[in-house]
Amino acid sequence: MKVPYLVAAQPQPALAPDSATDHFIQLRNVCKSYGEQLVVMDNLNLDMRADDRLVIIGPSGSGKSSLLRVLMGLEGIQGGTIHFQGKPYINGATVRGKPLDENLRTRIGMVFQHYTLFPHLSVLSNLILAPTKVHGLSKAEATERARMYLVRLGLESKLNAYPSQLSGGQKQRVAIARALMLEPKLMLFDEVTSALDPEMVIEVQNVMMQLAEQKMAMIIVTHDMHFARHIATRVVFCANGKVVEQGPPEQIFTQPKEARTREFLEKVLHLD
Ligand SMILES: Nc1ncnc2c1ncn2[C@@H]1O[C@H](COP(=O)(O)OP(=O)(O)OP(=O)(O)O)[C@@H](O)[C@H]1O
Ligand SMILES: [Mg+2]
Numbered sequence: 001m002k003v004p005y006l007v008a009a010q011p012q013p014a015l016a017p018d019s020a021t022d023h024f025i026q027l028r029n030v031c032k033s034y035g036e037q038l039v040v041m042d043n044l045n046l047d048m049r050a051d052d053r054l055v056i057i058g059p060s061g062s063g064k065s066s067l068l069r070v071l072m073g074l075e076g077i078q079g080g081t082i083h084f085q086g087k088p089y090i091n092g093a094t095v096r097g098k099p100l101d102e103n104l105r106t107r108i109g110m111v112f113q114h115y116t117l118f119p120h121l122s123v124l125s126n127l128i129l130a131p132t133k134v135h136g137l138s139k140a141e142a143t144e145r146a147r148m149y150l151v152r153l154g155l156e157s158k159l160n161a162y163p164s165q166l167s168g169g170q171k172q173r174v175a176i177a178r179a180l181m182l183e184p185k186l187m188l189f190d191e192v193t194s195a196l197d198p199e200m201v202i203e204v205q206n207v208m209m210q211l212a213e214q215k216m217a218m219i220i221v222t223h224d225m226h227f228a229r230h231i232a233t234r235v236v237f238c239a240n241g242k243v244v245e246q247g248p249p250e251q252i253f254t255q256p257k258e259a260r261t262r263e264f265l266e267k268v269l270h271l272d
Contacts, residue, residue, distance in 0.1 A: 030080035042241030055232035109179030169200030
């Protein structure tokens, strides 16, 4: 059997900057499937500008988390190309998701639905682990940076706490602070509030709004349509492995052009 990701890499040229998209992220004909049958990206094309906050919506199982995991270099694709900041980043020959340029990958931070903090480490140790080990920051420098982010996120009193001593919302805010420690250019959020009690949802969404005000580029997967409308510069509706429709939140939520989008929104807005 032909193993798609072992096909020799084709050299990819860097892209010239283009003010229309600025090529911050560019996906072209991206194909991804699990096994022989389950296609989650079917020649998917998507562009993102450095000042975009994309909110990805779509039916359960439509591949939203898969897309974020691919961008984070956690999973491979079988075909197509992804450029990041104008440079070749991932392609169909990227073995098991390992990006072509590891340096680019470290510019992306991700927060997951279920907190992924190390339970045996304090908040401070969780925060300084990667910057000291991977980025070679001194412990003093990393600690100073950690304090700065914890203050900004209203968590300074939790510096020495352990994850088990934090609420769900606090854990998610620590997870966001930890991702910010590597000073990413792009943040990916995969349903980061869907496991939280309602009052904790707001505190995490407020932190994300703060990042939005600071012009952080973000790709957000959420089932919370109210928040999507609030934070997005552009909403992307995906189904059957493709982008069905995308546009400004006002247009997508009030005047969707595609029947498939309308059908989906009617269903989820009805449930809200
Ligand atoms: N590692 C894997 N191996 C096999 N199948 C997988 C794997 N990861 C995801 N899938 C399948 O791929 C499809 C897309 O999954 P994905 O998690 O990307 O969807 P999603 O859009 O994030 O869904 P949800 O809204 O429920 O989170 C699903 O059918 C899922 O079961
Ligand atoms: Mg998902």
